[in-house]
Amino acid sequence: MHPIRKKRLTIILFLLAGVSVAVGLTTYALRQNINLFYDPSQIAEGEAPVDVRIRAGGMVEEGSVIRDPESLRVEFKITDFTSSVLMEYTGILPDLFAEGQGVVAMGRLDSNGRFVADQVLAKHDENYMSPEVNEALEKAAGKRAAISDAQGEAAASY
Amino acid sequence: MYPEVGQIALILALLLAVLLSVVPLAGSVTGRDQLQAFARPLSAGMFVFVALAFGILTHAFVTDDFSVAYVANNSNSMLPWYYKFSAVWGGHEGSLLLWILMLVGWTLAVAVFSRRLPAVMVSQVLAVLGMVTVGFLLFTIITSNPFDRTLPNVPADGADLNPLLQDFGLIVHPPMLYMGYVGFSVAFAFAIAALINGKLDAAWARWSRPWTTVAWSFLSLGIALGSWWAYYELGWGGWWFWDPVENASLLPWLSGTALMHSLAVTEKRGVFKSWTVLLAIVTFSLSLLGTFLVRSGVLTSVHAFASDPDRGTFLLVLLAITIVSSLTLYAFRAPVVHVRSRYGSLSREIFLLLNNVLLVAATLLVLVGTLYPLVLDYLEMGRLSIGEPFFSLTFSPLAIAAGLLLGAGIFSRWKKTDGGWLGRKLLWPLAISVVVTTAVLVGYGGFKPWAFGGVFASVWVSVATFWDIWDKSGSKKGRLHGLRRQSRSYYGMVLGHLGLAITMAGATVVSNYGIERDVRMSPGDTASAGGYQVTFTEIGNRRGKNFTAEYGRFEVSDDNGRVVSTLYPEKRQYMVQRNTMTEAGIDAGLFRDVFVAIGERVSDDAWAIRLQYKPLVRWLWLGSLFMAAGGFLAISDRRYRIRDKVSEAEPSVATQGDGTRRADPAGAVS
Numbered sequence: 001m002h003p004i005r006k007k008r009l010t011i012i013l014f015l016l017a018g019v020s021v022a023v024g025l026t027t028y029a030l031r032q033n034i035n036l037f038y039d040p041s042q043i044a045e046g047e048a049p050v051d052v053r054i055r056a057g058g059m060v061e062e063g064s065v066i067r068d069p070e071s072l073r074v075e076f077k078i079t080d081f082t083s084s085v086l087m088e089y090t091g092i093l094p095d096l097f098a099e100g101q102g103v104v105a106m107g108r109l110d111s112n113g114r115f116v117a118d119q120v121l122a123k124h125d126e127n128y129m130s131p132e133v134n135e136a137l138e139k140a141a142g143k144r145a146a147i148s149d150a151q152g153e154a155a156a157s158y
Numbered sequence: 159m160y161p162e163v164g165q166i167a168l169i170l171a172l173l174l175a176v177l178l179s180v181v182p183l184a185g186s187v188t189g190r191d192q193l194q195a196f197a198r199p200l201s202a203g204m205f206v207f208v209a210l211a212f213g214i215l216t217h218a219f220v221t222d223d224f225s226v227a228y229v230a231n232n233s234n235s236m237l238p239w240y241y242k243f244s245a246v247w248g249g250h251e252g253s254l255l256l257w258i259l260m261l262v263g264w265t266l267a268v269a270v271f272s273r274r275l276p277a278v279m280v281s282q283v284l285a286v287l288g289m290v291t292v293g294f295l296l297f298t299i300i301t302s303n304p305f306d307r308t309l310p311n312v313p314a315d316g317a318d319l320n321p322l323l324q325d326f327g328l329i330v331h332p333p334m335l336y337m338g339y340v341g342f343s344v345a346f347a348f349a350i351a352a353l354i355n356g357k358l359d360a361a362w363a364r365w366s367r368p369w370t371t372v373a374w375s376f377l378s379l380g381i382a383l384g385s386w387w388a389y390y391e392l393g394w395g396g397w398w399f400w401d402p403v404e405n406a407s408l409l410p411w412l413s414g415t416a417l418m419h420s421l422a423v424t425e426k427r428g429v430f431k432s433w434t435v436l437l438a439i440v441t442f443s444l445s446l447l448g449t450f451l452v453r454s455g456v457l458t459s460v461h462a463f464a465s466d467p468d469r470g471t472f473l474l475v476l477l478a479i480t481i482v483s484s485l486t487l488y489a490f491r492a493p494v495v496h497v498r499s500r501y502g503s504l505s506r507e508i509f510l511l512l513n514n515v516l517l518v519a520a521t522l523l524v525l526v527g528t529l530y531p532l533v534l535d536y537l538e539m540g541r542l543s544i545g546e547p548f549f550s551l552t553f554s555p556l557a558i559a560a561g562l563l564l565g566a567g568i569f570s571r572w573k574k575t576d577g578g579w580l581g582r583k584l585l586w587p588l589a590i591s592v593v594v595t596t597a598v599l600v601g602y603g604g605f606k607p608w609a610f611g612g613v614f615a616s617v618w619v620s621v622a623t624f625w626d627i628w629d630k631s632g633s634k635k636g637r638l639h640g641l642r643r644q645s646r647s648y649y650g651m652v653l654g655h656l657g658l659a660i661t662m663a664g665a666t667v668v669s670n671y672g673i674e675r676d677v678r679m680s681p682g683d684t685a686s687a688g689g690y691q692v693t694f695t696e697i698g699n700r701r702g703k704n705f706t707a708e709y710g711r712f713e714v715s716d717d718n719g720r721v722v723s724t725l726y727p728e729k730r731q732y733m734v735q736r737n738t739m740t741e742a743g744i745d746a747g748l749f750r751d752v753f754v755a756i757g758e759r760v761s762d763d764a765w766a767i768r769l770q771y772k773p774l775v776r777w778l779w780l781g782s783l784f785m786a787a788g789g790f791l792a793i794s795d796r797r798y799r800i801r802d803k804v805s806e807a808e809p810s811v812a813t814q815g816d817g818t819r820r821a822d823p824a825g826a827v828s
Contacts, residue, residue, distance in 0.1 A: 003500065010503065011433075011511065018515035019522070025552045026523045030530070033548035037541040055543060072678050072766050091676040092394075092757035092766045095729075095738040106545075132541055 035106060039136030041143070043109065044083035050109045056085060057104035057133040065099055078103060080140035089117040096122035102133040161226050161305040164214035168305075171207035171262070172295040174200050178288030182281030186355075194281040201269040201284050204291060205262040212259045215304050216246050225312045228252060228304045234318035234734050236704040244329040245319045250453060250469075251304035253332055257449070258294050260333075260340040265291065268344055268369070275365060282351035283344075290343050293476045301469045318734035321705070327387030335380030335407060339445040341373025342410055345417065346442035349435045350484060353491040358435060363425035366438070368793040370421060371650075374414045375789030378657075381407050382782030390742055395674070395753050395770045397778055398665075400549040405528040406448035409521055413441040416517035423510050427501065427572060430511070432492040437514075439484045444521070446477045451528070502574035509567030513560060520556045524549070550669075554608060561615025561662060564655060565591075565622035587625055591618040602671040602773065612666025616659040623655050650792025657784025664777025673771040676757070680764045688771025690722070690752050691715045697765070705730045707741075710765070712754045714745055727754045751775050 037055045038048040048054055058078035065076040072091055076099075077084045087105060097103060097120065107117035178200040185193025215228070219242045224230040232249040233242055247253040265287040272280045298304070348366040352358045384407065389397045398404060417437040424434045450473040501507040527544045535541055569575075569583050595614040599605050630648075633640030673688040684693045693713045700707050707728040715721045725743030732739065742755040750773045757766030 007500070014511060014515055015518075018519045022519035022522050022552075022556075025555070026526050029548045029551040030526075030544065033544060033551070034542045035545060037543070067760050069761065070678070072676050072760065092755075092768055095740055095758075097758070135541075 037104075037132050039132075039139065040078055040080045040085045041083045041136070041140055043085045043113070043115070048109055050111055053106065053108055055104055055106050055132070056087075056115055057102065058085070058136055059102055059133070060097070060099050062099045078105070080136045082140040082144055085113070085115050087115045087117050087120075089120055091120075093120055094122040098122075104132060160214050161218060161223070161307065164211040165303070165305045167207040167211040167214070168295060168299055171204050171211070172292065172299060174204045174207065175288050175291040175295055178204060179285050179292055181285075182288075183285040186278045186281045186285075191277065194277050197281040197284040198269045200288070201262070201265045204288070205266040208255075208259050208262045208295075211305075212246075212255055215252060215255060216243065219243065219246050222316070224314075224316050225307055225309055226304075227306045227308045230308055230313050230316045232316065232319050234316040234704070236734070237316075237319060237324070238703055240329065241319055241324050245323075247332050248319045248323050248328070251298070251302045253336075254294070254298050254302050254453065255304055256332060257336050257340060258291065258298060260336045261287070261291055261294060261343060264340055264344050268347075272365075278355060279351055279357075279362075279365070282354055283347045286347035286350045287343060290347075290480075293479070297469075297472050297476065301472055315734075318704075318732070321730070321732040321735065321737045321739045322391065324704075324732075325387065325391050327383060327391060331380060331383040331387055333380075334376050334383055338373050338375075338377025338380050338414075339407075339410060339448060341369065341376055342414060342438075342442045342445050344369040344373065345438045346484075349438035350487065353435060353487050356491060358424075358431045360425050360428055363421050363431075363434065364798070367418075367421045367425060368798050370414065370418050370438075371789045371793050374411070374418055375786040377407070377411050377414060378782045378789070379786045381411060382779045382786075386779050389775070390744055394740070394755060394768065395742065395772065397668070397775065400527070400544075400546050402528045402532075403452050405524050406451045409524055409528075410441050410444040410448060412517050412521040412524065413437060413444055416514045416521070417441050419510050419513050419517075423507055427507060429501065429507060430514075432488075433514070435492060436488060439481075439488060443477070443481050443484075444525075446473075446480055450474060450477050501572070504570070504575045504577050504580070506567065506570040506572045506575070509563060509570050512563055513567065516556050516560045516563065520553060520560075523552045523556075527552075554612070557662065558611040558615045561619050561658070564658070565615075565618040568619075568622045568626045568655070584622075587618065587621045590621050594621075598667075602667065604671075606670050609666055609670040612662055612670075616663040616666070619655055619659040619662075623652055623659075627652060645795055645797070647792040647795040647797065650788045650790075650795070653788030653791060654785050655788075657781040657786075657788060659781070660777045660784055661781030664774045664779075664781060667774040668772050668778070671773050672775070673769075675769045677767050677769060678760060678764050679767045685767070685769055687752070687769040688750070688773070689717055690771060691719075692752070692754060692769055694765075694767065700728075702730070704734065705732045705739075707731070708756070710743075710754075710756050710767075712743060714752050714754075723752070725752075725754050727756050729756050746776065748776060749774060 035053055035055050037057065040056070040058045042048055043056060048056070056078065058080045061077040061079045061084055064084075065074060067074050073088065074090070074093065075086065075088050077086055079085075087107075089105070089107075094103075101122060104121045105115065105117035106119040106121075107115055109115055178197065181200070182194050182197035185191070185196070215226075217223075218226045218229050219233050220239065222229070222233065222235045222242075224233075228249060228251045232252070233245045237245065245252075247256040265284060268283060268287065269280070272283070275283075345366050348362065348369070352362045381404075384404065385397045388399070389395060417434065420430050420434045420437055423430045450470070453469060453473060527548055531542050531544055565587065566580065566584055569580060591614055594617045595610060598613050598617070599609060602609075627641070627644075630644060631637055631640030633643065675685065675687055677685045679685060679694045681694050681696055684691055686692070691714070693715070694710060695713055696711045698709055698711070700709055707730045709726050709728040712725045712727065713721050714723050714725060723745040725745060727743035728741040730739040730741060731737075740755050740757075742753055744754075745752040750771060753768075753770035753772055755768045757768060760766050
């Protein structure tokens with residue numbers, strides 16, 4: 001083979017090797033480290049897998065925050081106003097965490113349907129709402145509206 | 159009235175930019191010198207008008223002119239003067255104007271420092287920069303005008319700057335970062351100009367190199383500043399979150415690093431030309447992609463300001479035009495380039511090629527990890543996030559491999575390196591590195607495979623670098639004379655590589671041996687972290703200029719009970735936006751930081767407190783300083799200033815008359 005062609009071939013082979021290593025590593029790592037988002041209704045309906053690291057988000061239910069008096073363990077419920085999920089977290093909550101505010105948490109569901117969070121994120125500022133939480137709330141509101149419409153129609157038909 | 163003047167200045171700058179992108183280019187195609195002569199004055203004019211607009215916006219901030227909507231949204235009369243100044247780039251419109259100011263600044267710099275370049279080249283480079291400026295000025299004027307008024311209902315006071323951004327880090331982080339981002343536009347313009355006139359030669363590479371290196375140095379500083387700022391200001395001691403916005407700045411850095419090295423080969427040996435051009439295009443495209451990600455509102459983070467969809471669309475179109483047109487040009491022109499030099503299968507060229515492969519692979523995987531969730535979300539295939547584990551798992555092996563390769567590559571020679579010789583050469587550095595790494599790991603208390611890999615790679619790079627200095631500085635007239643004979647670009651390379659080693663060591667040690675504890679503490683309590691005892695002595699309140707704060711007093715003492723420092727972490731409540739901010743108390747040291755932050759109040763007398771022991775965390779940023787300093791040193795090398803008309807031809811291998819091997823300046827930043 002012509003030496004220049006040979007050189008080019010080497011370069012191309014190197015590049016291919018590099019790219020395939022990158023692709024291999026990436027797909028392997030991706031398969032293990034994707035965190036899917038579930039809203040409280042999906043979790044209540046059992047759509048979310050148990051003991052897999054997922055994300056969950058919603059509004060912190062008013063009056064649901066209970067602190068352990070001895071440690072930094074805290075329990076609270078997140079809700080989309082249709083269903084709610086009990087969360088457990090040990091550690092420091094973000095500055096903007098408060099009842100009635102939107103949060104997104106990372107963690108695992110245990111077999112009792114309790115969400116054990118290892119990370120809790122609140123929004124960055126007053127005007128910002130996580131798009132996931134927003135969507136979950138709208139979806140739940142839509143469903144409730146549909147149900148109440150159906151009930152309304154049922155009532156009207158009497 | 160001033161804001162209207164600013165508005166007009168922007169429009170005039172746009173007109174000049176349009177002229178700049180057309181007139182000199184037409185001149186270079188038709189060979190009319192008088193048209194090409196317009197390039198420099200047009201660049202200067204563009205700069206003057208953009209600078210005027212920027213000055214007027216700054217004036218509006220400093221004088222609290224809340225009739226300007228952008229000022230009203232991002233400032234407040236209570237804001238200290240220096241934050242009023244930095245608030246100019248605290249929001250979308252202003253930071254875009256800063257971007258443009260940098261762009262026209264770079265354009266002016268090219269116009270000023272290109273006296274020795276052929277007129278055709280200068281006019282084409284400036285024309286390309288003019289086109290980029292047109293795109294961004296249009297974007298500003300159409301979608302993000304910083305001079306929009308709130309008339310007639312002028313608010314009494316402004317909505318204040320986001321408290322997160324009220325910090326020294328924010329004064330300097332965006333300008334540095336933008337200098338880097340935008341600086342790659344120069345390398346891009348040189349590449350496009352070279353493609354247009356088909357002259358991809360060593361001279362082109364030599365002209366591009368200093369610009370690329372400077373841009374890269376600024377970007378390194380900008381990224382490091384951002385990481386440092388996140389460390390102390392976001393409050394919780396993390397220094398890299400693999401957040402899409404951070405990734406957006408890492409992407410051009412990675413490909414820019416590859417570009418810098420491949421330019422070295424192109425200049426020195428005349429090979430990898432097409433590849434280098436492609437990298438220049440890719441690097442600038444990644445800068446644009448970063449701007450798109452951050453400014454379009456597809457991401458939600460500290461960096462994403464309130465956004466409207468038009469902006470995203472506009473930027474996406476701009477990005478598409480840039481990529482498609484430059485790649486089309488590349489497809490038509492790149493094959494013209496011929497390779498003349500040859501090199502063996504074990505040579506410095508091959509080491510640098512492998513370096514490029516690794517860097518490009520790293521770029522690709524960061525790109526995939528960043529864009530994959532966005533694309534899926536856009537296609538409505540579900541919401542997911544890709545976090546730190548993905549990146550650690552994929553990025554760390556590549557970083558370690560790059561370090562190992564670099565240590566060996568330092569000793570390699572251009573054209574051909576003898577494998578047996580190189581193997582023997584590496585034996586001692588290998589032995590030293592194994593011993594030192596083992597000692598370091600034992601010192602930090604435990605063997606961990608990843609820690610070994612990372613520390614080994616950084617020790618290996620340092621040992622090889624110093625070994626090489628020793629080899630090169632041998633001289634009959636004494637060691638000092640030998641050291642003095644090395645070029646600045648060689649020392650620039652040394653600093654750059656040592657910087658990488660320092661950063662890698664810091665990242666590895668702090669991630670593997672750092673200690674982080676969240677504890678519940680009341681005044682009087684003591685808790686320990688990494689050999690330090692931290693005592694919570696009191697809690698109190700204080701008032702700042704535009705905030706009130708609850709502060710804690712913490713005494714940090716070492717194993718012997720001696721008080722090392724007293725820290726005052728705070729929880730601030732900003733008055734205008736009612737935001738709560740955590741200000742950490744940090745006892746900083748070269749070898750470790752002790753970090754205390756106050757969390758929420760968990761009962762009447764107890765607070766959640768985060769205690770951290772962060773070994774070598776400062777090395778992360780120290781290494782970046784080394785890298786940036788290396789870049790600046792390298793471009794101050796005489797070779798970029800005195801080599802003018804003499805040798806625009808192919809380069810010769812650097813052997814001097816006396817037969818001694820001179821430090822290859824071209825291998826310099828390799």
